Amino acid sequence: MTSEQALVIAKEKGLDLVEVTTTANPVVCKIIDYGKYRYQQDKRKRKLQHKRSLKELQFSIRIGEHDFKTKLNRMRKFLLKGDKVRVTIFFRGREIVHLSRGQQLMERIVEQTKDIAQAGTSPKIKGKILQMILVPLEGQEKSRRSKGEKDGKEKDT
Numbered sequence: 001m002t003s004e005q006a007l008v009i010a011k012e013k014g015l016d017l018v019e020v021t022t023t024a025n026p027v028v029c030k031i032i033d034y035g036k037y038r039y040q041q042d043k044r045k046r047k048l049q050h051k052r053s054l055k056e057l058q059f060s061i062r063i064g065e066h067d068f069k070t071k072l073n074r075m076r077k078f079l080l081k082g083d084k085v086r087v088t089i090f091f092r093g094r095e096i097v098h099l100s101r102g103q104q105l106m107e108r109i110v111e112q113t114k115d116i117a118q119a120g121t122s123p124k125i126k127g128k129i130l131q132m133i134l135v136p137l138e139g140q141e142k143s144r145r146s147k148g149e150k151d152g153k154e155k156d157t
Contacts, residue, residue: 006031054133056086059109061101072112079117079136089130102130110134 003017006029010017016034019027055078057071078085087109089102106123113134120135 003027003029052082052084054084054086056088059087059089059105061089061091061095061098061105063105072109075109075113075134076116079113079134082136084120084136085117085134087132087134091128091130096128099125099130106130106132 007017010031013031015031018030018032018034018037020030021028055075057075059068059071063071075085075087087106089105091099091102103123110119110132117134117136120133121131123130123132
C-alpha cells in the first residue's frame with residue numbers, strides 16, 4: 001500500500017499515520033491515535049518515576065550501640081532509595097540539660113551517612129526535640145538503585 005493510500009485511510013478513520021521505521025524499505029507506518037499514544041507513554045514514565053517521600057527516624061540520647069547501628073542501616077536504605085530522612089532526637093524528662101549529647105549524636109549520624117547524604121537543614125531545637133533533615137546526594141541514588149536492581153536480579157535467579 002502506498003503512503004498516500006494509508007494517509008487517506010487514516011483521515012477517514014480520524015486517526016494519524018505514524019512512521020515506525022524510516023530505514024526499512026518500504027517505510028513502515030502505523031495508523032494510530034497519536035494523542036492517545038503520547039498520553040500512554042507519559043503515563044508509563046510517571047509510573048516508573050520514584051515518588052520521593054519523607055521518612056522519620058527517632059532517637060534518644062540513651063540509645064544503645066546496636067540500636068543505633070540498626071536505625072542507621074534503615075536510614076541508609078531510605079537514602080539510597082532516594083527518600084529524605086528526618087532525624088528526631090527526643091529528650092525525656094531532664095535530659096534536655098544534656099543538649100550537647102544530642103548534638104554529638106546528630107554529628108555522628110551526619111558523619112556515618114556523609115557518603116550518601118548531606119544535611120538538608122542544620123539541627124534545630126523545638127521544645128524537647130532536636131530535628132534535622134538528611135537529603136540524598138544527587139547522582140548517588142541512581143547509581144545505587146541500578147546496583148540494587150542488579151543484585152536483586154541475581155538473588156531471584
